[in-house]
Amino acid sequence: MIKAFLETAAPRGANVVLLLEIAMGIGLLLGARLARKERFRQHAWCQSAIVLLNLAVVTVMMIPSFYVYVLPGVPAKLGKAYYALATTHGAFGAVTELAGLYILLSAGTSILPEKLRITKYKVWMRTILVLWWVVLLLGMATYTRWYVPHLFRK
Ligand code: HEM
Incomplete structure (x- = not known):
């Protein structure tokens, strides 16, 4: 398993991102458990840190890669798995990250006007957690x- 991982054609940056993202996905699940245990302060810190770290990773690593390797093939090459997977991933990823930031602003700050703040936190948070794992x-x-x-060549 580890040998197969090291023998891929992936650049080091992609491997670092992959491991970071898996850690963040697990971190969000552990953060959700904190909420179930009613440790809401720790829950808020954990989930906020992950949403912000992910924002940095997506901005620095994924969006530039999307512009260079994916966008030139959209929509002409969307029939190919290479483009289709990355485009679906990017579209759902953008929605998920933005929704995560929206929850963070709603729950953790008073920046948003009252009318725009979420009231059904549980539904929002659970939905984003599921979406995050899909992404x-x-x-x-x-x-x-x-x-x-x-x-793919065998
Ligand atoms: C919740 C948000 C997101 C998560 C959890 C996530 C997760 C991941 C993971 C695990 C990989 C594989 C590692 C890699 O190949 O570097 C990846 C790659 C990629 N993601 Fe995301 N992603 C998110 C948002 C986005 C967004 C918003 C975009 C673009 C608009 C995007 C575009 C890409 C691209 C192009 C790759 C391939 C990068 C490369 O290897 O050069 N992702 N993402």
């Missing part, structure tokens, strides 16, 4: 399609 799995699928070519 994470799509990211892993993108990684596999882009960098583990021997899986």
